[in-house]
Amino acid sequence: MKFVFLSFILPSSSFSFQVIPQSSRSFIDMAxxxxxxxxxxxxxxxxxxxxxxxxxxxxxxQSDVSKPDLSDALLECPLTLWDFENIDLTAxxxxxxxxxxxxxxxxxxxxxxxxxxxxxxxxxKEMIRSKLVENGSVWLRNFSLPKSVSGHRTMTEALNLLPCxxxxxSSGLRKFASERDCLYEEVNKPSLRQHYIGLHSExxxxxxxxxxxxxxxxxxxxxxxxxxxxxxxxxxxDMDPELLEKxxxxxxxxxxxxxxxxxxxxxxxxxxxxxxxxxxVAPKFDMDLEMIYEADGKPGRLMAIEEMESPxxxxxxxxxxxxxxxxxxxxxxxxxxxxxxxxxxxxxxxxFGDLGHLSPEECDEIKRVSEKHITAVPMSPGDVLLVDxxxxxxxxxxxxGERYHAVxxxxxxxxxxxxxxxxxxxxKDGLNGLxxxxxDWLPKDF
Ligand SMILES: [Fe+2]
Numbered sequence: 549m550k551f552v553f554l555s556f557i558l559p560s561s562s563f564s565f566q567v568i569p570q571s572s573r574s575f576i577d578m579a580x581x582x583x584x585x586x587x588x589x590x591x592x593x594x595x596x597x598x599x600x601x602x603x604x605x606x607x608x609x610q611s612d613v614s615k616p617d618l619s620d621a622l623l624e625c626p627l628t629l630w631d632f633e634n635i636d637l638t639a640x641x642x643x644x645x646x647x648x649x650x651x652x653x654x655x656x657x658x659x660x661x662x663x664x665x666x667x668x669x670x671x672x673k674e675m676i677r678s679k680l681v682e683n684g685s686v687w688l689r690n691f692s693l694p695k696s697v698s699g700h701r702t703m704t705e706a707l708n709l710l711p712c713x714x715x716x717x718s719s720g721l722r723k724f725a726s727e728r729d730c731l732y733e734e735v736n737k738p739s740l741r742q743h744y745i746g747l748h749s750e751x752x753x754x755x756x757x758x759x760x761x762x763x764x765x766x767x768x769x770x771x772x773x774x775x776x777x778x779x780x781x782x783x784x785x786d787m788d789p790e791l792l793e794k795x796x797x798x799x800x801x802x803x804x805x806x807x808x809x810x811x812x813x814x815x816x817x818x819x820x821x822x823x824x825x826x827x828x829v830a831p832k833f834d835m836d837l838e839m840i841y842e843a844d845g846k847p848g849r850l851m852a853i854e855e856m857e858s859p860x861x862x863x864x865x866x867x868x869x870x871x872x873x874x875x876x877x878x879x880x881x882x883x884x885x886x887x888x889x890x891x892x893x894x895x896x897x898x899x900f901g902d903l904g905h906l907s908p909e910e911c912d913e914i915k916r917v918s919e920k921h922i923t924a925v926p927m928s929p930g931d932v933l934l935v936d937x938x939x940x941x942x943x944x945x946x947x948x949g950e951r952y953h954a955v956x957x958x959x960x961x962x963x964x965x966x967x968x969x970x971x972x973x974x975x976k977d978g979l980n981g982l983x984x985x986x987x988d989w990l991p992k993d994f
Contacts, residue, residue: 595654595926602929603695605952608765609726612698617728623712624970626959628756629938632858637792640860640869644785647868651779651923651940652685652933662692669693669706676707676934680759681865684779684939687925688932695930700763700956701729703932710961713972715755718834725954734762734953735944741768743889746877747778747918747941750957752835753802753857757957758864758966760935762942764927766952773947774924775933777940780870782921784860787871788913795859795873795910799901802878803843803853804835806892811847822850843903844880856901863938864966870939874898876918877943881911887946927953 602608655676661668668691669676680686694700704711711730714722725733735745750757762775784792809821822839830837830852837852844851859873876882880897883890899905906914924945925933935942937957960966 594924597926598690598928598931600690600928600930602764602766605766608696608929608952610696610698611726611729612701615698615701615729618711618730619727621971622730623710623959624968624972625713625715625717625755625757625957626966626968628751628754629861629864629966630858631862631864632860635796635860635862635869637789637796637860637869641785641787641789641792643868644781644870647779647781647785649779649782650683651782651921652687652777652925653679653683654687654689655679657688657690657692662690665693666702666706669703673707680934680936681939684781684936685777686934688934689928691930691932693930694763694932695765697726697729697731697765697954700731700761700932700954704761704956704958707934708961709759709761709956709958710967712757712957712959714957715750715752715757716833716835717972718832725952729956731954731956734955736951736953738950740889741772741948742887742946744887744946745776745944746874746879746882746886747776747922747943748874748877749780749872749937749941751872751874751937753854754834754836757937758960759958760933760937760942760955761958762927762933762935762953762955764929764931764951764953766950767926767928768947768949768951770949771947772945773951773953774926774945775953776922776924776943776945777933777935778918778921778923780872780939780941781863781868783871783917783941784869786920787917791910791913792860795900795906798904799856800859800873800875801853801856801899801901801903802874803851803897803899804833804837804878805852806844806846806895807850807852808846808892809848809850813848818848818850825850825852840903843899844897844905851897853899853903861938863936866939868939871941872938874941875906875914876941879906879911879914881906881908882915 664671676686688694691703694703714732716722723733725731735743750760767773807825809818818841822841826839830839833852836855838855840851840853842849843853859871859875860869861872862869875898878896878898880895883895927933
């Protein structure tokens with residue numbers, strides 16, 4: 549496995565960009581410009597940092613061993629609920645524009661709330677869960693309970709959230725912070741500090757988590773690392789109608805990996821390599837990948853490309869059409885113009901459904917409208933961001949120093965049909981560990 553991947557990749561792109569030193573810029577209103585400088589995303593809301601103290605790593609990593617080990621039979625990430633036929637885009641834009649700009653809804657703990665501990669979440673479960681669907685995200689600030697792995701699990705259980713695997717779990721690209729609590733690490737690795745993660749839902753064409761709970765145990769010690777969220781309904785409502793119509797009609801295909809072979813390689817060997825990857829590597833990703841040579845025009849490049857999907861989808865619960873597309877994160881044109889520490893093998897791109905290319909102007913419009921609706925959330929230890937994964941897209945800004953954030957994914961606890969009954973038994977994960985070990989240098993943001 550290692551040999552196959554490492555022997556065919558090109559060195560990382562020699563493309564360079566300018567990163568403005570932290571000391572000379574503000575984290576408020578950061579974004580990208582075509583001059584390759586990181587400047588402000590025109591997010592409308594700029595929350596203040598809180599200085600809430602966290603626990604030591606030894607303390608926050610503690611799991612409650614008196615609770616059952618969830619990894620004995622983990623629930624699979626549910627299949628994506630697609631509902632995109634016959635959407636009236638004019639009506640969808642109008643209804644989205646009428647929605648109040650309320651992503652995220654902020655709930656700040658009082659000392660009395662914190663004194664209640666778990667009981668606060670039991671008592672307010674209905675309110676929090678309904679606000680999550682109504683607003684697309686809920687930011688729980690200054691709570692003491694979720695400052696640790698065990699407290700975070702207690703909170704999510706009090707909210708009746710049902711944990712499931714990450715949609716990409718089978719790839720081995722996802723690492724648990726605590727497997728027995730079904731809690732994954734976010735992209736905290738020092739080598740990816742300066743890697744900007746654009747807006748995306750935790751979703752593939754095939755699988756999509758219903759909800760997420762992003763928790764901060766330790767904020768970036770030297771600044772940055774704000775969590776980015778944006779309302780997919782608002783993005784749809786503000787996108788240029790012509791582009792919206794075009795991309796809805798033509799749909800999209802997302803490329804998730806580049807494997808480069810020398811262009812002079814004889815065709816028979818190229819075909820053999822493609823067969824090998826198709827049969828041995830692609831199935832690991834549980835994504836219905838098609839291996840296609842030179843879709844981006846680069847000689848000798850074998851690209852792993854997802855099936856065609858709609859960039860717009862109706863929300864399974866509310867029926868509201870939303871921008872449900874990971875283009876802001878995956879478009880190569882945008883990645884090449886912002887901090888991106890990904891080797892070529894992990895670079896992604898987005899095509900129209902017929903593998904046609906988006907123009908630079910179209911990529912810029914997706915960037916503009918996405919970043920217009922970003923709220924950059926400065927999370928402190930114990931802060932939790934509950935996200936409706938079908939409505940709200942997420943990402944992460946660059947940071948300095950060390951941080952520790954984690955995330956749990958959730959299925960549909962109240963709808964058996966949507967949840968499915970797939971369980972992943974522990975023994976299936978042996979190969980995952982192996983893949984994870986060898987591929988740990990890849991970013992885990994797709
Ligand atoms: Fe993510």
